[in-house]
Amino acid sequence: MTEIRATNITWHSGHVSRTEREALLGQKGMTIWFTGLSGSGKSTLAFTLEHALLGRGRLAYVLDGDNIRHGLNKNLGFSAADREENIRRIGEVARLYADTGVIAITSFISPYRADRDRVRQLHREVGLPFVEVLVDVPIAVCESRDPKGLYRKAREALAAGHGLGFTGIDDPYEAPEAPEIVLRNDILTPQEATAQVLRYLDVDAA
Numbered sequence: 001m002t003e004i005r006a007t008n009i010t011w012h013s014g015h016v017s018r019t020e021r022e023a024l025l026g027q028k029g030m031t032i033w034f035t036g037l038s039g040s041g042k043s044t045l046a047f048t049l050e051h052a053l054l055g056r057g058r059l060a061y062v063l064d065g066d067n068i069r070h071g072l073n074k075n076l077g078f079s080a081a082d083r084e085e086n087i088r089r090i091g092e093v094a095r096l097y098a099d100t101g102v103i104a105i106t107s108f109i110s111p112y113r114a115d116r117d118r119v120r121q122l123h124r125e126v127g128l129p130f131v132e133v134l135v136d137v138p139i140a141v142c143e144s145r146d147p148k149g150l151y152r153k154a155r156e157a158l159a160a161g162h163g164l165g166f167t168g169i170d171d172p173y174e175a176p177e178a179p180e181i182v183l184r185n186d187i188l189t190p191q192e193a194t195a196q197v198l199r200y201l202d203v204d205a206a
């Protein structure tokens with residue numbers, strides 16, 4: 001739990017409600033949270049879903065791990081503490097987006113169950129839907145994809161006796177126990193996986 005350090009701060013409510021913003025946009029704000037191993041297809045699916053939603057008149061926006069680590073979270077690495085802070089910040093940002101009425105889509109490994117559950121709780125507290133999507137792909141398949149060559153580096157480092165702390169190789173990944181959606185993104189195409197999410201959201205998947 002991250003404590004509030006500042007003193008003398010007061011919450012200030014605005015004059016416009018979420019309901020009014022949602023009515024303006026003609027949609028409900030929510031967060032769709034992709035989690036899974038590196039190479040499982042989180043970014044591909046997040047951007048495919050964003051595009052599909054836009055095409056159906058829904059405003060969505062992707063917060064992607066690699067991209068956010070170039071800016072907002074550029075001061076964070078991959079220690080357990082830094083990954084926790086990464087997810088805490090993104091959880092807060094996603095909630096802000098969802099509160100505007102936008103469909104926030106996040107694609108982070110988010111390896112720790114407790115960190116994801118805190119984000120779920122953050123959304124529950126303010127009545128915003130949180131849709132956890134496990135991008136379920138065996139590590140052997142992720143490793144064979146290895147588009148950035150990071151698994152190879154991680155294996156080489158391990159063999160050389162100085163592990164990189166790479167998720168799934170020498171760092172943990174805790175899969176969700178009860179995600180809203182599981183996508184077998186090794187046997188589905190990105191389009192099929194996206195259609196599965198659209199059906200869950202009750203948005204025209206055809």
Ligand SMILES: Nc1ncnc2c1ncn2[C@@H]1O[C@H](COP(=O)(O)OS(=O)(=O)O)[C@@H](OP(=O)(O)O)[C@H]1O
Pocket residue numbers: 037038039042043065066069078082083084086087107108109110111148150164165166167171
């Ligand atoms: N040690 C280690 N472990 C895992 N991943 C690593 C590591 N070092 C760099 N990368 C690259 O960073 C991307 C994961 O960033 P995330 O912000 O999603 O990670 S986390 O949620 O904080 O665990 C991840 O990108 P994706 O492949 O998109 O998942 C990797 O490209």
Ligand SMILES: Nc1ncnc2c1ncn2[C@@H]1O[C@H](COP(=O)(O)OP(=O)(O)O)[C@@H](O)[C@H]1O
Pocket residue numbers: 036037038039040041042043044045107145147185186188189190193
């Ligand atoms: N359904 C799929 N079938 C086959 N390959 C896929 C599928 N989805 C994504 N990929 C490929 O897998 C690799 C990793 O995808 P990416 O979206 O970068 O994953 P992540 O963001 O989880 O690291 C990419 O080369 C991508 O083209």
